[in-house]
Structure formats: C-alpha cells, structure tokens
Amino acid sequence: MVCKNIACALKKIVMKIGIDNLIVHYGVTNIFKLCHHYLLSVAIVVDNLSFQYGTDPLFDEISFEIKKKSWVGLTGRSGSGKTTLLFLLSTLLKPQKGMIHVFGSEITKMKRKQVNKFRLKNIGFVFQDNNLIPDMTAFENIELPLVLAGIPKSIREKQVIQLMSELEISDCSSRLPHKLSGGQQQRVALARALVNHPQILFADEPTGSLDSISEENLLDILKTLNREGLTIVCATHSPKVLSYCNDEIIIEKLVKDT
Ligand SMILES: Nc1ncnc2c1ncn2[C@@H]1O[C@H](COP(=O)(O)OP(=O)(O)OP(=O)(O)O)[C@@H](O)[C@H]1O
Ligand SMILES: [Mg+2]
Secondary structure: OHHHHHHHHHHHHHHHHOHHHHHHHOOHHHHHHHHHHHHHHEEEEEEEEEEEOOOOEEEEEEEEEEEOOOEEEEEOOOOOOHHHHHHHHOOOOOOOEEEEEEOOEEHHHOOHHHHHHHHHHHEEEEEOOEOOOOOOOHHHHHHHHHHHOOOOHHHHHHHHHHHHHHOOOHHHOOOOHHHOOHHHHHHHHHHHHHOOOOOEEEEEOOOOOOOHHHHHHHHHHHHHHHHOOOEEEEEOOOHHHHHHOOEEEEHHHHHHHO
8 A cells, every 4th residue: 555655656746847857856765755745745646537327438537636734626517527526535436447545545445344434534525415314313413423433422422512512503403404494404414524523524515505694604614624624625616615715626627638
C-alpha cells in the first residue's frame, strides 16, 4: 500500500514538473520528501477512473485530486454525474476501472467488510434527499452510525446530545423525520454524517430544498467545520454555496480534459 501511494505521488509530481526537472533538481532523498509532502497534502486521488451504469460510459478515464482541508464545489448540469461521482468517492459505488485513494487508502481495492469499516470511520455523507429513516426519530437517525460502529450506549448518547446541541436541533430529538421542517431534516442528516467524526464530508446539494436563511445557517456550520480542518466535497447548483467553497470541480470539464 505504501509503495503504491509513493508511486502514485511520484507519477503526479512527474506530471506536474517533468521528469528532467525532477532528476536535475532533486536527489533521491528529496524526491521521497517531495512524495511524502504530496501525500500529506492530498485527501483524494482519482486516477483513470471509468464508470458506467449500463452500456454508455458516464466517466471515461477521468483523473483529478482533492486537497486536504479544502471545500470543493462539484458542479455540472443535471444528469452530468455529480451524485454518481460522490458515491464513487465515498465507497458507495465501485468503478469498473481506475483507482481512488482516500486519505492514503486505495478504496477501490478493498473487500466489502473493509470498505464498510473504512466508510464508518472516515466518511460522512449527506444525501441529496436526506435519506433519513422514516420510522426512526431524529436522535435514532443520528445515533445509527455509532450503533453500526459498535460504540457503547453511554458514549453514543453523549455524542449525539452534544452534536444536536451544536447544530441547534435538540428539540427535534424525539420527532420522526416527517414532523421536522426541511431545514431541521437537513441538519439531522448533517448530524448523522458528522457523528463519527469523519475526515471527509460528502454533501449532495445539501441546501437544495432550503430557504435562503436556512441555507446560510447550514453554510455557516460547514464553514466552521472546514476551518477546523474537515475536508468537504459538495455537489451543488447554487452560486451561493459555491461562494463558500475554495475550489471547484466542473464535471463537464473533467470529462473533456481527460
Ligand atoms: N442507479 C442508476 N441506474 C442507471 N442509471 C443511473 C442511475 N443513477 C443515475 N443514473 C444516470 O446516470 C446519470 C448521472 O446521474 P447523477 O444522479 O449522478 O447526476 P447528477 O449530476 O447528480 O444530477 P442532478 O443534478 O439532477 O442531481 C444520469 O443520466 C442518470 O439518469
Ligand atoms: Mg444529483
């Protein structure tokens, strides 16, 4: 795994500065330092990724990377593949070809059990339509990733109560999702994505159904989390959301450039 990561880092560095420059200007030790520095700075590396649902390829050998602690806006027309790409990056879908590294782990090579463990520990996901479980209360929805991770009840309760308080949804605790407003549902979904302290948060149009005040509230929460070091990848159509991001990936450009 380490060798593969170094090889991948080296490939990216060579692509950036050229093999001649690398050999002329850097000794072997410095090349390893360069690779190490590169590996410390990237959250996600995608290399030659191909994916199709049926027979038509949606992504054909696309490559890109996402820096640690960045907040990336993923944009593109409806149907261009934003949700699909988020699913691929977060282990919810497997590509037919190519490699995805998330925080130094090659998720594309992992077996199902390993993937589930990795996802629970490192990844938070806010779905386009929330995906809250309708017959579970807000508290139970948020608690679920901790139950799956086998965290003891007393610790679970403490973590959920604290997070609900931070996101100002404590009074929603015992209500079912359909008894919550759109903004409250979105914050419950965000709490569920954050409760396991992930290294990276994927959010699929998280403010899609919110009014402008709820949208701004949610974006301010994400802004604080990003400043605290959380890497965020957020599919969006909204210029307002994009104004909060510090980087952008445009799907059409990704497909055309590769
Ligand atoms: N489970 C599926 N089976 C087959 N095709 C699918 C499936 N999910 C999505 N697609 C197709 O893949 C393409 C990309 O869909 P995706 O949902 O990723 O787009 P999107 O950019 O998120 O769109 P939107 O902005 O409307 O949310 C679309 O043509 C869609 O019809
Ligand atoms: Mg989508």
